[in-house]
């Protein structure tokens with residue numbers, strides 16, 4: 541059967557992370573690839589008790605169709621936590637769906653979309669379905685440069701996609717002054733900001749900086765997720781946006797999946813309604829801080845000269861820059877042959893190739909396996925450097 545695919549489908553590519561995750565299913569593989577939260581961070585007991593309350597008190601709601609905007613008590617909980625009107629909140633099936641819906645309602649073929657580079661490859665993949673032209677915005681260690689946001693660069697761009705907290709893949713965090721300057725420039729230029737923030741509650745010192753949303757609620761579409769603070773298997777996220785954008789996203793979501801599963805929304809609300817999250821997050825932050833120290837110590841011990849990396853203050857990722865001569869895509873094959881996996885950096889780039897970069901996720905690997913995996917990675921890099 542010769543299936544005639546749409547032009548969009550013909551251009552589709554696989555997620556580098558999803559493809560590598562297939563390889564990492566072998567238990568002997570030390571995987572620094574997927575941004576999977578540590579299973580030790582899942583509040584299993586609290587979720588089990590929430591499930592009992594769900595079936596005892598909310599079974600009909602949890603098992604029935606629900607409103608596309610989401611389960612009202614959960615929307616209200618999100619709205620209160622973010623300081624917005626519940627009418628601006630839409631619950632989504634992971635924040636990944638929010639990325640897809642924003643692409644669907646904001647991007648025409650050929651539309652310009654401004655992105656950091658590198659940036660989250662899942663966002664590039666979601667937006668790409670709608671055939672934009674990506675424009676990479678100059679950035680430094682603090683994030684996108686507001687000075688790069690001039691009328692010429694912005695032109696008719698539909699939005700700027702940015703992550704202010706512990707950015708995937710670089711791990712960097714935008715200082716408050718940079719956030720304010722970025723929001724001000726975007727406001728002056730009438731440019732919508734899409735703020736993707738799955739890691740905002742994962743600062744190891746427990747601090748939270750003001751969101752871009754809080755600096756300009758009418759100019760920012762904010763994405764949040766329960767994946768990194770509760771469980772990714774729930775596939776639960778949310779979008780907070782100006783009313784006109786909420787209306788369009790809801791219409792698109794009606795066509796996509798009618799609504800996010802009622803069961804998951806009621807379960808999550810039953811779990812978080814009495815303050816579980818704040819108690820739970822203290823332990824998650826302490827665990828991730830220890831994991832990060834183990835990773836940074838191992839890198840310092842085993843990386844050959846010329847390899848650079850950041851020191852994240854939160855989140856789940858370390859970003860390595862290799863000497864120009866090395867290609868992380870080629871090195872991945874050699875590393876996997878020695879049971880170590882990571883995500884090559886090229887897939888995170890929308891502008892320059894970035895072949896000599898790679899992302900290491902560190903929260904799910906026990907410290908002794910981090911030490912062994914990074915030692916092997918160091919040997920693979922040293923052998924490659926000796927061969928150039």
Ligand SMILES: Cc1ncc(COP(=O)(O)O)c(CN[C@@H](CCCC(=O)O)C(=O)O)c1O
Pocket residue numbers: 555557558561573574575576633634635636637660662703708736738764765766767772775776777
């Ligand atoms: C910046 C950013 N925005 C949205 C997402 C998607 O999270 P959810 O759909 O809310 O689980 C993510 C999740 N990214 C992880 C998860 C992907 C894992 C996978 O594809 O299995 C990663 O980069 O490894 C993210 O980092």
